[in-house]
Amino acid sequence: MKLTLLATAALCLSPALASADAPSPSPVGTWEVALSGADQGTAYVTFEEDHDFTAYGLSRESLGLFTLSGTWTITESGQLAGSYTETINGGTVTGSLAGKVAKGKISGSITATNGKFTFKAKPETDTQNLTGAWTGIASIGKQRLPGLYQLTPSSLPHVYQIDGGGISPTSGSYSIHGTVLAGANGKVELVAFSMDAWGSAGFSSLTGTVSAKRKQNVLKGKQSNGSPVKIALTR
Structure with a gap:
């Protein structure tokens, strides 16, 4: 009887243990990002396995494409964190991001020298040919x-x-x-x-x-x- 109870308890605990040991979702890949807040626009962001990331996009306040590069990490609590330098309208700004990576989406906030933003991202997909x-x-x-x-x-x-x-x-x-x-x-x-x-x-x-x-x-x-x-x- 004791052996049966112990086996049952082990089966009940094993999913929790597996969940605790499961790796955090990874942002590696290219994402289409919708920006809102101090500015609005769209960007494509690529997270690399070496923890660098790059991006380019257009916003309401940009006079052309803006570009940025930075580094990212997943914190002990499983959150996405990073910092970057952006080139926009002939100048540079710096910022930091914090977010959550889930299956098929990323969301979070940005604090930068040109304002505060929120963002939502989904995996890059094919877009129509406008040529x-x-x-x-x-x-x-x-x-x-x-x-x-x-x-x-x-x-x-x-x-x-x-x-x-x-x-x-x-x-x-x-x-x-x-x-x-x-x-x-x-x-x-x-x-x-x-x-x-x-x-x-x-x-x-x-x-x-x-x-x-x-x-x-x-x-x-x-x-x-x-x-x-x-x-x-x-x-």
């Missing part, structure tokens, strides 16, 4: 500016160069040049500089979802002067 010619109508106040844009893939996965232009009824021809970052489920981040026939420069940051199969895709955002802008795109 090719697109037509669009940009709406700035009451103005409607038709244009033609060409998207060309860059050397980085999910990143495209956008070039194009059109005709404005008030300032003549204009050109644009910028960067597009594609995310899962059609998510798109776009930042672009513009130049009109009079040499006046502008900057816009937009976001939304895009599908080449849709007749119209709308991205919304703001110009550098704070004015709202949206663009309807069709391929």
